[in-house]
Amino acid sequence: MSNDPIHQFHINPISPPIHLGAVDATFTNASLFMVAGVAVASGFMAWAMRSQALVPNRAQSVAEIGYGFIHGMVKDAAGEEGVKRFFPFVFTLFTFIFMANMLGMFPYWFAPTSQIIVTATMALMVFFTVLIIGIGKNGFKFLKLFVPSGVPIYILPFVVLIEIISFFSRPLSHAVRLWANVLAGHLVLKVFAGFVPMMAAAGGLVLVGSILPLTMTVALYALEFLVAFLQAYVFALLTCIYLNDALHPGH
Amino acid sequence: MADRNPPEDRLDNLRSRVAKARGETSSTSQPPDSAASLAFRFGGEFGAAILVGALLGYGVDFFIHTSPWGLVAGLVLGFAAGVVNIVRVASAYNKANPPDPNAPRIPDDDD
Numbered sequence: 001m002s003n004d005p006i007h008q009f010h011i012n013p014i015s016p017p018i019h020l021g022a023v024d025a026t027f028t029n030a031s032l033f034m035v036a037g038v039a040v041a042s043g044f045m046a047w048a049m050r051s052q053a054l055v056p057n058r059a060q061s062v063a064e065i066g067y068g069f070i071h072g073m074v075k076d077a078a079g080e081e082g083v084k085r086f087f088p089f090v091f092t093l094f095t096f097i098f099m100a101n102m103l104g105m106f107p108y109w110f111a112p113t114s115q116i117i118v119t120a121t122m123a124l125m126v127f128f129t130v131l132i133i134g135i136g137k138n139g140f141k142f143l144k145l146f147v148p149s150g151v152p153i154y155i156l157p158f159v160v161l162i163e164i165i166s167f168f169s170r171p172l173s174h175a176v177r178l179w180a181n182v183l184a185g186h187l188v189l190k191v192f193a194g195f196v197p198m199m200a201a202a203g204g205l206v207l208v209g210s211i212l213p214l215t216m217t218v219a220l221y222a223l224e225f226l227v228a229f230l231q232a233y234v235f236a237l238l239t240c241i242y243l244n245d246a247l248h249p250g251h
Numbered sequence: 252m253a254d255r256n257p258p259e260d261r262l263d264n265l266r267s268r269v270a271k272a273r274g275e276t277s278s279t280s281q282p283p284d285s286a287a288s289l290a291f292r293f294g295g296e297f298g299a300a301i302l303v304g305a306l307l308g309y310g311v312d313f314f315i316h317t318s319p320w321g322l323v324a325g326l327v328l329g330f331a332a333g334v335v336n337i338v339r340v341a342s343a344y345n346k347a348n349p350p351d352p353n354a355p356r357i358p359d360d361d362d
Contacts, residue, residue, distance in 0.1 A: 158328070165304045165325075165332035173299035173336075177291065230288060 003198070005190040009114055009183070033110045034118070037099040045095075070094055070236065077240035078247060086243050089129070093122060094236040101182060101228035105221075113231075114186055116179045123175035126239045134246035145249040174238055181231045185224045193217045289344065296336035304329015 015027035048063035056064055070091045074083050097113060104111020112118050134142040146163040147156070192213045199210035308325015312318040 158331075161328050162332045162335055165300055165307060165329050166335050168307070169296070169300040169303040169329075169332060169336065172303060173292075173295040176299065177295050180295075181291070230285070234288065234292075 003194045005187050005194065008108075008110070008186060008190060011115075029110045030112050030115060030118070033103055034096075034100065034112045037096055037103055037112065040103065041095040041099040066095070067091070073233075073237060074240050077237060078244040081247055082240065082244060085133070085247070086129075086240070090236050090239055090243075093126075093239060094232055097122075097178065097235055098229065098232035101232060102225075104182065104186070105224060105228060111182055111186060113178055114183045116175060119179040119235075120171070120175040122235070123171040126174065126242055127171040130242050130246040133243075134249060137247065138249055142246075142249045145245060170242060174235070174242075178231050178235050181227055185220075185227050189217060189220050189224060192220060292340055293337050296340055297333035300333035300336050301326065301329040304332055 011028045011030050013026045013028050014032060018025045018027065044059075045063055048059035051057065051060065053060060071083065071087065074087050074090050078086060100112045100118075103109055104114065134145070138144075146160050146167065148159060148163070151159050195213035196210050196217065199206045199213065304325045304327075305322060306325070308321040308323070308328070311321035311325070315321075
């Protein structure tokens with residue numbers, strides 16, 4: 001069990017079965033860590049900003065730098081109007097993914113972003129936000145997104161089809177990128193870490209050799225921390241780029 | 252003091268001077284993309300477009316019974332959309348990270 005790399009992704013119910021109509025809403029370890037991610041993120045923000053000092057202490061500085069970081073990103077990618085409309089959404093997505101990834105880095109804890117249903121839900125939320133805000137704000141002009149300017153009329157139908165496919169491929173690549181990075185990272189970590197007890201149990205010269213996978217595990221752990229941040233950042237950045245299309249369709 | 256400007260002027264452009272000193276330009280918050288994450292992005296964009304194209308083609312087949320031509324056309328169009336996606340990502344990346352003009356020239360087959 002402890003050497004099975006897939007074991008860490010198993011979903012286990014931790015409450016008696018809950019059924020809301022046809023929906024199975026049983027509380028599982030995945031739900032627990034998603035709730036924990038939200039609780040830690042919002043708890044930290046509330047705790048860090050409790051004094052609201054003009055000259056911030058250390059915790060308040062961290063909260064303000066995080067806020068400023070996302071604010072700058074939304075402003076760069078979607079402009080002032082994007083900040084006004086979408087900043088809370090993007091900030092929530094970023095802090096949630098970041099906290100979920102970070103909590104998943106603890107040994108024996110669970111990374112909710114390693115489940116594609118979680119990342120796909122967030123990607124589809126962004127996708128439908130783009131559709132609804134885009135059509136609500138621009139009306140038919142939103143369809144200009146599919147009709148690039150300066151294309152000769154005889155290949156325009158193909159280009160429009162290609163643009164439509166490209167548009168619908170966005171939530172897929174958006175969701176898969178975060179999911180695959182977290183899943184692959186945790187798998188590789190577990191595989192390398194699993195070599196250590198196996199080689200140690202063999203004894204003799206192999207026992208000495210077990211230092212190699214151990215070193216690799218430590219190095220990969222550092223890399224995974226980078227990935228945990230970078231993938232949260234990339235997810236939020238792509239969200240901004242897609243949301244910008246809702247505000248300003250047409251290339 | 253060599254600076255003859257009245258003190259109000261010095262305060263006026265303080266913000267821009269601080270921004271300049273910090274090296275802030277339009278994009279302040281971008282950590283550099285690693286090569287691996289860029290490669291992952293290319294692969295994801297390309298594969299996703301092919302999948303979605305094939306799926307849409309299959310859907311057309313299912314509803315108007317043109318099997319297998321919808322799937323074939325969807326795959327081809329999805330492939331094209333994947334290439335479009337990659338070109339978009341690459342051109343956005345190149346715009347954000349312009350090549351160093353002083354970099355040494357890499358010889359190619361024509362040289």
